[in-house]
Structures are given as C-alpha cells and as structure tokens.
Amino acid sequence: MDEKMTRRDALKGMFFAGMGLAFSGPLLSNSVRAANLPGARTGLPGPWKEAPDGTRIDTRTWSKMGETLGMLGLGCMRLPTLSGSSGGFGRNTPLDQDAVNAMVDYAIAHGVNYFDTAPAYGESEKVTGNALSRHPRESFKIATKISNMHGRATLEAGQRMFEASLKNLQTDYIDFLLLHNLQDVNGFNSRFGNNGLFDWILEQKKAGRIRHLGFSFHGTNDSFPALVDRYDWDFVQIQLNYVDWKEMSRGWGGSSGNTTAEFLYNYLVGKGIPVLVMEPVKGGQLANVDGNIAAVLKERHPDLTPAANALTFVGSLPGVMVTLSGMSNMEQLKENISLFTGFKPFNQEEHDFMLNVADLIKSKGQIPCTACAYCMPCPFGVDIPGNFKIFNNASDALLSTEKNKRVDEKRQAFLKAYTAQEEAVRADACIGCKACLKKCPQHISIPQHMERIRELAAKI
Numbered sequence: 001m002d003e004k005m006t007r008r009d010a011l012k013g014m015f016f017a018g019m020g021l022a023f024s025g026p027l028l029s030n031s032v033r034a035a036n037l038p039g040a041r042t043g044l045p046g047p048w049k050e051a052p053d054g055t056r057i058d059t060r061t062w063s064k065m066g067e068t069l070g071m072l073g074l075g076c077m078r079l080p081t082l083s084g085s086s087g088g089f090g091r092n093t094p095l096d097q098d099a100v101n102a103m104v105d106y107a108i109a110h111g112v113n114y115f116d117t118a119p120a121y122g123e124s125e126k127v128t129g130n131a132l133s134r135h136p137r138e139s140f141k142i143a144t145k146i147s148n149m150h151g152r153a154t155l156e157a158g159q160r161m162f163e164a165s166l167k168n169l170q171t172d173y174i175d176f177l178l179l180h181n182l183q184d185v186n187g188f189n190s191r192f193g194n195n196g197l198f199d200w201i202l203e204q205k206k207a208g209r210i211r212h213l214g215f216s217f218h219g220t221n222d223s224f225p226a227l228v229d230r231y232d233w234d235f236v237q238i239q240l241n242y243v244d245w246k247e248m249s250r251g252w253g254g255s256s257g258n259t260t261a262e263f264l265y266n267y268l269v270g271k272g273i274p275v276l277v278m279e280p281v282k283g284g285q286l287a288n289v290d291g292n293i294a295a296v297l298k299e300r301h302p303d304l305t306p307a308a309n310a311l312t313f314v315g316s317l318p319g320v321m322v323t324l325s326g327m328s329n330m331e332q333l334k335e336n337i338s339l340f341t342g343f344k345p346f347n348q349e350e351h352d353f354m355l356n357v358a359d360l361i362k363s364k365g366q367i368p369c370t371a372c373a374y375c376m377p378c379p380f381g382v383d384i385p386g387n388f389k390i391f392n393n394a395s396d397a398l399l400s401t402e403k404n405k406r407v408d409e410k411r412q413a414f415l416k417a418y419t420a421q422e423e424a425v426r427a428d429a430c431i432g433c434k435a436c437l438k439k440c441p442q443h444i445s446i447p448q449h450m451e452r453i454r455e456l457a458a459k460i
C-alpha cells in the first residue's frame with residue numbers, strides 16, 4: 001500500500017504543479033387508461049407489426065401537446081454493446097446494432113413510442129436512428145438533447161449538434177428536444193441564452209423542426225422555479241424515484257444538497273407541465289437492492305421485482321408523461337413492458353410504504369451513483385462508477401461499528417472485489433484533481449468518496 005501511495009502522491013504533485021497551484025400528491029386513478037397508440041399503419045416497409053397477442057402498454061394522452069404516449073419510454077443511454085456491457089454517457093463503446101434493432105422492434109410492437117437519446121451518449125443516436133428508420137416515422141417519437149456541455153456552449157457548436165442529431169436519427173424533425181442537464185438560470189444563460197442558441201432553437205421550433213421543447217434538470221429545489229418560469233416549456237424531465245422523493249441524497253460524506261423529487265414534481269404539476277421521468281430505478285441501484293430490502297419488498301408485493309416496485313412508484317403519479325428506463329437487454333425490456341401492460345398503480349398506502357423502504361435504503365449509507373458515467377473518463381484512469389458499485393455492495397458493513405460474521409464477510413467481499421480491479425482504475429489512483437466534480441449530475445463528492453474507499457480498503 002505504501003508503494004501505491006507513493007505513486008499516487010507523485011501524480012498528485014505533478015498535476016497540481018502543472019496547474020500552478022499549491023496543493024404527496026394524489027396517485028393515479030384507474031381512469032388513466034387509454035386507447036391504442038396513434039401511428040399504427042400497415043402495409044408500410046419495415047418490421048413494424050402488432051405484438052402477436054395484441055398486447056400494448058398503457059398510454060396517457062396529453063391534450064395540450066396533442067400526444068398520446070406509451071407510459072414507458074425506452075431510454076437509449078445504456079443500450080447493449082458488442083462487448084456485452086451496457087453503453088453510457090460519453091462512452092464510445094461500440095453498440096450492438098442487431099440487439100438494438102430487436103429491442104426497438106419489440107418495443108414498438110408493444111406500444112412503446114417514446115425513444116430518448118442524446119449526442120452525449122456515444123453511438124446511441126446513430127444506432128437508435130438506424131433501428132427506428134426501419135419503422136414508419138409516425139409510429140414513434142424521438143427525444144434527443146442539445147448536450148453542449150463542457151466548454152462547447154457556442155451558437156455554432158449547438159447548431160452543428162442539432163443538425164448532426166437530425167442526420168444520425170435520419171429524420172427532419174425532433175419530436176421532443178431537451179436542453180441537456182440544466183442546473184440553474186446562470187447555466188441556461190451561459191449555454192443557451194447569451195450565445196443566441198436559445199433564440200435559434202425557438203426559430204427551429206417555429207419552422208417545425210422541433211415539435212416540443214423542454215429541458216432535463218439536475219439542480220436544486222431553489223434553482224428550479226426560475227428555470228421553469230423562464231419559458232413556456234412543453235415538458236420537463238426530472239430525476240424521480242422513491243428514494244429521491246423526499247431527499248436526493250448526495251450519499252455518505254457528501255452534502256445533503258437541497259433537492260427533492262416531490263418538490264420538482266409538484267411544481268411542474270402545479271404549472272400544468274407534463275413530467276418526464278429519468279432514473280426511476282436510480283441507475284439500477286433500486287433493481288439490485290440489498291437482500292434485506294428485497295425481502296421487505298417481496299413480502300409486500302410478491303409479484304413485483306425490486307425494479308418493478310420502483311417503476312410502479314413512478315408510473316402511479318398522474319402527472320408523469322413517460323417513465324424512461326435505460327434498458328440494456330431484451331429481458332429488461334420484456335419485464336418492463338409487461339409491468340406497463342394493464343398497469344396496476346400503487347395507492348396512497350403503497351406509496352407511503354415505498355417511502356419507508358427508501359428510509360431503510362438510505363440507512364445503508366450507499367453512494368447515490370447512477371452509473372451514468374457523465375464524470376468519465378477520469379484523466380487519471382479511475383473507474384469512478386465501478387469503485388462506487390463495489391462500495392455500495394457492502395456499504396452497510398463498511399460503515400458499521402458492529403463486529404460479527406456477516407459484517408466481516410461483507411468487508412472481505414468488498415476487499416476482494418476492490419483488489420480484483422486493475423490497479424490503475426482503483427480509488428487509489430485518484431489524485432483529487434476534482435475534474436469530475438462539476439460533471440456529476442448527482443453532485444456526489446467524488447474525490448472525497450475515493451479517499452474514503454481507499455482508506456477503507458487499506459484498513460481491511
């Protein structure tokens with residue numbers, strides 16, 4: 001461990017020297033069930049067809065914008081890759097076009113008509129565009145984003161990004177365009193307002209190249225109303241799941257922040273703005289809950305998996321336009337489609353039960369990393385989401401003061417998984433440069449957590 005510390009300290013010294021620095025709302029009623037989706041045309045080229053058994057997911061109609069949308073949307077950030085892992089933000093891992101085609105075909109046949117991608121999701125736009133182009137344009141809605149983050153916030157760069165999106169998606173209009181990852185009005189001004197990009201976007205909307213305009217949000221409660229009130233948005237995308245409903249935790253050792261999905265949701269509903277939901281399963285965390293939590297959920301809803309519990313919590317909120325789930329394989333897609341076909345919403349008591357489960361999960365002290373990879377690549381090679389996943393799998397034991405067999409076994413399992421990683425990607429390699437900090441939409445104190453993970457591994 002001493003040798004590793006020496007290497008890390010040397011890198012740290014070089015880096016900082018280089019910088020010239022010294023060191024509650026009402027739930028869904030059963031009446032929210034709608035008819036068939038529009039756009040079901042026959043006799044057209046492409047693989048579109050009805051599901052053999054005629055099943056389709058439930059829909060909701062948004063009369064102001066004139067859309068009927070399937071309650072489940074296919075999030076295209078974690079599409080299957082040729083290497084078998086899932087894709088992600090900024091990861092240029094080659095995607096598996098055949099697997100994506102099969103998922104898109106199955107989704108459309110079962111009534112999913114909302115597909116969400118972004119220029120920042122590696123090959124996602126292109127591969128999603130290829131898959132969708134095999135279907136009648138009227139049978140699906142495309143959502144993509146202007147992801148002009150990280151120093152690319154010029155008018156020209158934004159224009160190029162939008163034109164590239166149209167080309168990649170093989171279409172001449174975007175159904176739902178989002179300003180990607182807004183946190184406050186200052187960010188809006190610097191990325192869209194002051195450079196004239198927002199005015200240009202409004203011109204494109206007027207010209208019919210954008211049908212509905214919204215933004216995705218990753219800021220705090222305080223900054224939300226001003227952004228929402230900045231324009232007459234058609235919809236807004238927020239992070240919403242049962243753990244984040246009362247407080248979006250920044251995790252052990254981090255700031256508690258000031259964001260609650262409940263506030264964001266209620267603010268939008270109060271303004272009559274449809275709510276688009278991302279991270280309903282918190283990047284997979286709520287699908288892979290600790291064994292004790294899984295048992296509690298199973299006892300209450302024996303027929304639902306942990307992921308289905310999380311999705312039902314979201315889908316039961318009547319202001320939710322579409323619940324986006326970033327799916328990586330056909331199995332997940334089938335499971336989710338089945339859940340939203342004849343969807344059974346939670347009642348108030350079940351909603352409250354899920355909030356109690358959220359408290360239990362929070363007591364485990366997990367780092368709320370959604371594995372979105374927005375923070376990657378780390379300039380020093382650290383696999384940030386990978387280290388957090390290893391920590392989260394044993395967080396309760398690592399933070400426990402108890403000494404017993406279960407705690408000891410979990411700690412050893414943590415150490416085994418931690419050291420099984422290549423040395424260059426472990427938390428040990430973090431030099432605390434903070435390059436990742438601003439990129440994390442969950443506002444996780446990444447360097448601080450890396451330091452603690454390294455200490456824990458050393459201690460064990």
Ligand code: SF4
Pocket residue numbers: 378379380381382384429430431432433434435436437446447450
């Ligand atoms: S602070 Fe973040 S970006 Fe910098 S070395 Fe550590 S993990 Fe990598």
Ligand code: SF4
Pocket residue numbers: 368369370371372373374375376384385388439440441442443444446
């Ligand atoms: S640390 Fe933040 S940015 Fe990085 S993968 Fe996790 S949630 Fe995403």
